[in-house]
Amino acid sequence: MIVVSTLAVSATGITAYLIFSSTQTMILDVMGGRLMDIARTSVNSMTREDRDAIRFLNEEIRDKSIQDSNKILGIAPGDTLESLEKADSARLMKTDQFQRLVTILRNIKKSTVRISSDGKERKEQESNIKYAYMFVPVPQSKDHKILRFLADADYDTPDWENPIANLYGVKQSSFIRAFDGFPSAEDEFIADKWGTWLSAAVPIKDRNGDTIAILGLDYDATGEANKVRDLFYICVFSVVASLILALFLSYLLASFMSRPIAKLQDGALRVKERDYDTRVDVKTNDELGVLADTFNSMVEEIRAYSDYLQALNASYYRFVPREFLQHLGQESILNIRLGDQIQKEMTVLFSDIRSFTTISESLRPSENFNFLNSYLKQVGPVIRNSRGFIDKYIGDAIMALFPDAPKNAVEAAINMRLELLDFNEYRKKKGYQPIDIGVGLHTGVLMLGTIGEEERMESTVIADAVNLASRLEGLTKKMGSHIIVSEATLRQALEDMKINYRFMGKVRVKGKTRSVPVYEVLDGDPAELVDRKVAQKERFEQAVMLYHKKRFTDAEALFLSIYEAVPEDKAARIYLDRCKKYFNTEQDDPVFAPGDF
Numbered sequence: 001m002i003v004v005s006t007l008a009v010s011a012t013g014i015t016a017y018l019i020f021s022s023t024q025t026m027i028l029d030v031m032g033g034r035l036m037d038i039a040r041t042s043v044n045s046m047t048r049e050d051r052d053a054i055r056f057l058n059e060e061i062r063d064k065s066i067q068d069s070n071k072i073l074g075i076a077p078g079d080t081l082e083s084l085e086k087a088d089s090a091r092l093m094k095t096d097q098f099q100r101l102v103t104i105l106r107n108i109k110k111s112t113v114r115i116s117s118d119g120k121e122r123k124e125q126e127s128n129i130k131y132a133y134m135f136v137p138v139p140q141s142k143d144h145k146i147l148r149f150l151a152d153a154d155y156d157t158p159d160w161e162n163p164i165a166n167l168y169g170v171k172q173s174s175f176i177r178a179f180d181g182f183p184s185a186e187d188e189f190i191a192d193k194w195g196t197w198l199s200a201a202v203p204i205k206d207r208n209g210d211t212i213a214i215l216g217l218d219y220d221a222t223g224e225a226n227k228v229r230d231l232f233y234i235c236v237f238s239v240v241a242s243l244i245l246a247l248f249l250s251y252l253l254a255s256f257m258s259r260p261i262a263k264l265q266d267g268a269l270r271v272k273e274r275d276y277d278t279r280v281d282v283k284t285n286d287e288l289g290v291l292a293d294t295f296n297s298m299v300e301e302i303r304a305y306s307d308y309l310q311a312l313n314a315s316y317y318r319f320v321p322r323e324f325l326q327h328l329g330q331e332s333i334l335n336i337r338l339g340d341q342i343q344k345e346m347t348v349l350f351s352d353i354r355s356f357t358t359i360s361e362s363l364r365p366s367e368n369f370n371f372l373n374s375y376l377k378q379v380g381p382v383i384r385n386s387r388g389f390i391d392k393y394i395g396d397a398i399m400a401l402f403p404d405a406p407k408n409a410v411e412a413a414i415n416m417r418l419e420l421l422d423f424n425e426y427r428k429k430k431g432y433q434p435i436d437i438g439v440g441l442h443t444g445v446l447m448l449g450t451i452g453e454e455e456r457m458e459s460t461v462i463a464d465a466v467n468l469a470s471r472l473e474g475l476t477k478k479m480g481s482h483i484i485v486s487e488a489t490l491r492q493a494l495e496d497m498k499i500n501y502r503f504m505g506k507v508r509v510k511g512k513t514r515s516v517p518v519y520e521v522l523d524g525d526p527a528e529l530v531d532r533k534v535a536q537k538e539r540f541e542q543a544v545m546l547y548h549k550k551r552f553t554d555a556e557a558l559f560l561s562i563y564e565a566v567p568e569d570k571a572a573r574i575y576l577d578r579c580k581k582y583f584n585t586e587q588d589d590p591v592f593a594p595g596d597f
Contacts (some may be wrong), residue, residue, distance in 0.1 A: 028185075028186070028187060028188070028189075028198065031185075031198050031219055031221070032185025032186065032187075032198060032200055033185070035185055035198065035200035035217045035219060036183050036184075036185050036200045036202060038108065038111070038112065038129070038217060039108075039201070039202035039215050039217050040183060040202055042202075042215060043203075043204055043215055044342055044344070045342060045343075046204065047343070048207075049100070050100065050101070050104060051204065051206055051212065052097075053096075053097035053098075053100050053101055054134070054150065054204065054212055054213050055212060056097050057092060057097050057098060057101070057136075057150055057151075057164070058136045058150065058212070058213070060092055061083070061084065061092070061136070061164070061165040062139070064084055064085070064088045064165075065083045065084065065165065066083060066084065066085060067081065067083045067167065069140045072138060072140045072141065072146055072167060073140060073141065073146065075146055075167055075168070075169040076169050077145075077169040077170060077171040078169055078171050079168075079169045080162075080166050080167060080169075081166070081167040082163060082165070082166055082167070083148065083165045083166070083167050084163070084165045086163075089163040089164055089165060092164050092165075093155065093156075093163065093164050098151060098164060101134060101150065101151035102152070102153060102155065105134070105151060105152065105153035106132070108129060108132045108153070108217070109129045109132050109153050129217050129218070129219065130195075130197070130218050130219060131152070131153065131154060131197075131216075131217070131218035132152075132153040132215075132216070132217055132218075133149060133150075133151065133153065133162075133216050133218075134149070134150040134151045134152075134204070134213050134214065134215055134216070135147040135148060135150060135168070135175065135201075135213060135214050135216060136148050136150045136212070136213045137179060138167065143176070144170065144175065144176045144179045145169070145170050145176065146167060146168070146169060147167070147168050147170055147175060148165055148166070148167055148168070149162055149163075149164065149165065149166040149167075149168060150164065150165075150213060171190050172190050172199045172201070172216075174186050174199055174200055174201045175201045175214060175216065178201035178202060178203045178211070178214040178216075179203065179211055179214060180211075181203050181205070181209075182203070183201070183203065184201060185198070185199070185200035185201075186198055186199050186200065189221050195220060195222055196220075196222045197218040197219060197220065198218070198219045198221040199216060199217070199218050199219075200216070200217050201214045201215065201216045201217075202214065202215050207345075266280075279296050280296060342447075342448050343445060343447055343448075344403060344445070344446060344448065345443065345444065345446070346401050346402060346403045346443070346444075346446050346465075347401070347405075347406045347408070347409035347441060347442070347443040347489055348399065348400075348402075348409075348441070348442055348443075348444075348446070348461070348463075348465055348466050348469035349383070349388065349398070349399070349400040349402065349409050349412060349413060349439060349440070349441055349469065350397065350398070350399055350439070350440045350441075350469045350470045350472070350473035351379070351397065351398045351400075351413075351416065351437055351438070351439045351440075351473065352396060352397040352398075352437065352438055352473055352474075353375070353396040353397075353435055353437055354435070354436045354437060354438060355436075356395070356396040359371075359433065359435065372396060375396075375423065375435070376393070376398070378419050378420075378422075378423050379398065379416050379419060379420075382412055382415045382416050382419055383398075383400045383412050383416075385412075385415075386402070386409070386415065387402065387404050387405075387408045388400045388401060388402040388408060388409060389401060391460075391461055397473075399461075399466075400412070401446070401448075401461065405492070405493075405496060406441070406443045406488075406492040406493045407492070407493045407495075407497045409441050409443075409489065409493075410441065410483075410485065410489065410490075410493045410497065410499060410521060411497070413439040413441060413483045413485075413521065413524065414483070414499070414523045414524040415524075416437065416439060416524070417437070417439070417482055417483065417523075417524025418524055420435070420436075421526070423435075436482075437482070438473050438474075438476030438477055438481070438482060438483075438484075439473060439476065439482065439484075440470065440471070440472030440473030440474070440475065440476060440483075440484050440485075441469060441472065441483070441484075441485040441486065441489045442465050442468045442469040442472060442486040442488065442489055443465065443486065443488045443489040443492060444463060444464065444468070445463060445465065446461050446462070446463040446465055446466065447461065447462045447463055448460075448461055467509075468486060468509055468516070469486075471507075471509045471510065472485070472486060472518060475518065475592065478574070479505075479518075479520070479574060479592065480569070480570025480571040480572075480573060480574045481504065481520040481570075481571055482520075482521075482524060482525065483520065483523075483524055484504065484518050484519070484520055484521075485518070485519050485521060486516065486518060486519075487516075487517050487518075487519065490519045499521055499522075499523055500521070500522040500523050500530055500533075500534050500537075501519050501520060501521050501522060502520055502522065502533070502537045502540055502541055503517065503519055503544055504518050504519055504520045504544065504571065505517070505518065505544045505547065505548060505591070505592065506518070506548060506591050506592075507591060507592040508591050508592065520571065522534060529566075529568055532565070532566045533566060533569060535565075536562045536565060536569070536572075539558055539561070539562055540558075540559075540562055540571075540572065542558060543555045543558035543559050543562065543572075543575065544575070546558065547559075547578070547579060548591070550582070552579045552580075552582050552583045553579075553583070555575070555579050556576060556579035556580065556583070559572050559573075559575045559576040559579060560576055563576055
């Protein structure tokens with residue numbers, strides 16, 4: 001009887017503990033996830049000027065700090081210490097840079113203000129976010145256990161003043177993880193002299209990926225902590241009450257109830273871990289048997305619905321790139337709203353099949369689709385492998401975005417050309433005509449967002465950079481090149497990789513008043529041809545400069561010798577023809593103009 005009672009109490013205690021633990025974990029997960037979503041979205045929306053303001057204030061603080069290392073490292077967790085003279089602190093808090101950051105933090109709080117309605121009027125209630133602030137590292141604290149306030153949404157609130165550069169002894173492990181580059185939320189409530197909080201922090205990185213500050217958000221968790229404590233007491237009371245009850249009923253019930261209940265409990269735990277193949281084998285003719293059958297039916301329905309949702313999500317992501325959602329700060333397509341948008345510097349890649357119209361005229365509609373899909377099946381993985389994503393297909397053209405670094409886009413363009421060499425070998429074996437492509441690249445600031453109306457919307461990118469990338473792709477055929485990049489893309493790519501390239505001259509793009517320098521990436525062609533073009537690079541660029549100086553006779557001689565040395569160099573052939581065209585017409589502008597491409 002004692003053993004039976006012990007088992008009954010243990011089962012009840014475990015159930016009570018699981019209820020308590022699951023409830024607390026659920027509260028922390030939901031609240032922490034929400035805080036990190038808000039913080040990620042806010043950091044992704046920060047501009048270069050915002051990051052420059054962080055750097056400026058951090059340098060000012062370091063130069064004027066009045067505290068020595070011993071005092072800084074002696075700060076206890078949860079305590080603060082002023083590190084600037086009041087005059088310096090007051091001056092910095094009046095600067096445009098500080099107020100800029102304060103405005104960002106206040107907008108974060110304002111974005112989560114709750115709205116209530118009593119039927120007659122709508123009223124604003126307190127924000128979900130109690131505190132929003134930024135921290136910067138302290139050089140003396142290498143492990144980031146001492147941090148320095150940079151800005152605070154409530155720095156001037158009476159009784160809660162928090163001056164700039166205020167040192168803080170860190171109690172939150174999420175702050176330390178954020179400085180290591182990982183967005184993080186606390187897995188437990190944090191109590192300090194300001195109250196009980198749930199905190200989350202997200203790193204603010206510069207263009208090199210280095211963490212220069214963190215954005216911290218605090219949710220006033222006093223009410224939730226009290227509820228969890230009350231739930232703990234209820235669980236304790238439940239265990240005690242169950243013990244008393246078990247002493248009276250264990251002899252009658254334990255023998256035929258403990259095993260089925262344990263099976264149901266184990267099944268519930270496995271379902272919690274998303275094991276939807278779980279089945280509970282309880283062969284009794286009482287309520288527990290009915291409950292087990294109902295449980296099994298429920299799990300089967302959950303599994304079918306889960307499979308359906310996974311398949312549905314996978315289908316959605318084939319139409320709306322997952323990367324597009326992530327840059328908008330959304331984890332699911334269900335969260336996308338009309339007008340969502342973000343500004344970010346990216347590299348745009350345009351690629352087009354040359355003479356596609358001529359090729360398609362000889363094919364039936366079904367053959368056209370098969371041809372396009374076989375080609376796109378080859379180049380799509382190349383773009384993804386270089387950390388890019390395809391934004392849209394425009395007939396036979398591809399528009400792809402590379403959010404991380406221009407070198408990824410250049411790498412993708414080169415590999416697309418190399419993949420095309422293998423693809424054409426396959427087409428030759430099948431008796432098909434080889435194809436050629438042109439690729440244009442440009443790096444600039446883009447606006448990613450959604451346009452349309454509530455019943456039909458789509459993701460899109462709006463920017464002058466997109467237009468220029470498209471124009472450069474169109475220019476590849478006119479200039480006899482395969483990959484043409486802008487100066488902005490080439491300059492940044494050369495910081496991270498070594499490529500063979502040459503100056504192709506200046507072009508005047510439609511909508512631009514000034515001509516734009518462009519460059520050809522030579523890699524991507526057969527290695528032997530690349531070597532021969534590289535050997536002529538200096539002479540080719542000299543000929544281009546003579547051409548732009550309207551010294552067409554000298555330029556023609558150079559281009560002719562280059563063409564004779566490398567007959568496959570279509571660019572030399574095109575420039576040679578243009579030299580002849582503009583000979584004795586000094587009044588004409590030899591720059592490639594919009595009408596040329």
